[in-house]
Amino acid sequence: QVQPMESGGGSVQPGGSLRLSCARSGSTYAGYSMGWFRQAPGKERECVAAIQSDGTTDYIESVKGRFTIYKDGAKSTLYLQMDNMKVEDTAMYYCAADIVSIRAGSFGLSIPYWGRGTQVTVSS
Numbered sequence: 001q002v003q004p005m006e007s008g009g010g011s012v013q014p015g016g017s018l019r020l021s022c023a024r025s026g027s028t029y030a031g032y033s034m035g036w037f038r039q040a041p042g043k044e045r046e047c048v049a050a051i052q053s054d055g056t057t058d059y060i061e062s063v064k065g066r067f068t069i070y071k072d073g074a075k076s077t078l079y080l081q082m083d084n085m086k087v088e089d090t091a092m093y094y095c096a097a098d099i100v101s102i103r104a105g106s107f108g109l110s111i112p113y114w115g116r117g118t119q120v121t122v123s124s
Helices: none
Strands: 005-007 010-012 018-023 033-039 046-051 057-059 067-072 077-082 091-098 118-122
Touching: 005 091, 018 033, 018 091, 018 118, 033 067, 033 077, 046 067, 057 067
Parallel strands: 010 118
Antiparallel strands: 005 018, 018 077, 033 046, 033 091, 046 057, 067 077, 091 118
């Protein structure tokens, strides 16, 4: 089983930056679609950024130009670089993997592999 593990969450002021990491010890994500999901209190979980096995990426409109999803194949690590962060970005962020395509804006109801989540808080 592919088990993602997130790190890099924390607290940041509006306009600041954070980089989230997602890794799996002893395994590779080769051939998998990967995505970063977030869930704020009282809201549905949603994929904000996704990357396919061929490197193709997509984002929801609200994070375009601010977030970048990328991966380091040699180290089997997925990243989410978040710049110019806003209060609205506050949420629990999850890394997910699937053998079929994950798309930005999806809810990930059928995704089999999830990390435990890392909290991101943007406040003054």
